[in-house]
Amino acid sequence: MPDPNHPPGFSRRSFMKTVGVSATVTTLSGIAEAHALAREQAEADKLFGPGPVAIAFTVNGKAVEVRVEPSMTLADALRLELGLTGTKVICDRGSCGGCCVIVNGKLANACMTLVSDVQGASITTVEGLAQGGKLDPVQESFLRHDALQCGYCTPGFIVATRVLLNDVPKPTLDQIKKALGGNICRCGTYTNIFNAALEASGQAPIMDQKGASE
Ligand code: FES
Numbered sequence: 001m002p003d004p005n006h007p008p009g010f011s012r013r014s015f016m017k018t019v020g021v022s023a024t025v026t027t028l029s030g031i032a033e034a035h036a037l038a039r040e041q042a043e044a045d046k047l048f049g050p051g052p053v054a055i056a057f058t059v060n061g062k063a064v065e066v067r068v069e070p071s072m073t074l075a076d077a078l079r080l081e082l083g084l085t086g087t088k089v090i091c092d093r094g095s096c097g098g099c100c101v102i103v104n105g106k107l108a109n110a111c112m113t114l115v116s117d118v119q120g121a122s123i124t125t126v127e128g129l130a131q132g133g134k135l136d137p138v139q140e141s142f143l144r145h146d147a148l149q150c151g152y153c154t155p156g157f158i159v160a161t162r163v164l165l166n167d168v169p170k171p172t173l174d175q176i177k178k179a180l181g182g183n184i185c186r187c188g189t190y191t192n193i194f195n196a197a198l199e200a201s202g203q204a205p206i207m208d209q210k211g212a213s214e
């Protein structure tokens with residue numbers, strides 16, 4: 001019967017042998033390694049807190065720096081530290097798209113992005129889409145198609161549509177639906193949103209406000 005104090009493959013003798021080998025390795029090379037690790041950790045602690053740390057990035061073409069706890073989300077940093085409240089926090093768990101922003105050209109949920117992860121990044125929020133006092137064509141199109149009711153989801157939809165059109169200048173309706181699949185409109189304004197996206201890409205809207213094909 002196996003001895004529970006000495007499981008198969010493990011004995012006090014093999015334990016002592018392992019410790020002996022480890023100790024030798026530590027003696028020979030581990031000290032330098034431990035110093036390197038300690039230096040890395042010190043750098044990481046400087047960047048990642050746990051207290052407030054300085055994090056610098058670009059928002060809408062402007063260099064900014066916030067001093068916050070690194071566990072803060074990008075959404076909170078934008079809204080609470082930088083006053084950019086166009087980015088909405090609705091579900092706060094990555095399932096509605098209300099907080100969509102563009103990080104280095106890619107769509108991102110700001111509620112699911114730590115501010116410590118955007119060190120040095122270039123971020124565009126809905127406030128940064130208009131240029132020279134002129135709305136982005138996507139914004140114009142959302143207005144023209146009345147693609148909002150309460151408007152709370154609208155910034156996220158507009159940013160997600162902008163990213164889609166940057167990548168696919170003339171998307172099909174199916175591509176639009178797929179690209180905006182991470183955005184939820186509780187008011188159910190989808191028909192007008194899809195039409196707005198089509199028109200912003202220079203294509204004719206294909207559904208009227210009741211959803212019938214033209
Ligand atoms: S608030 Fe970020 S995805 Fe809903």
Ligand code: FES
Pocket residue numbers: 147148149150151152153154184185186187188189
């Ligand atoms: S317009 Fe109200 S949630 Fe979309």
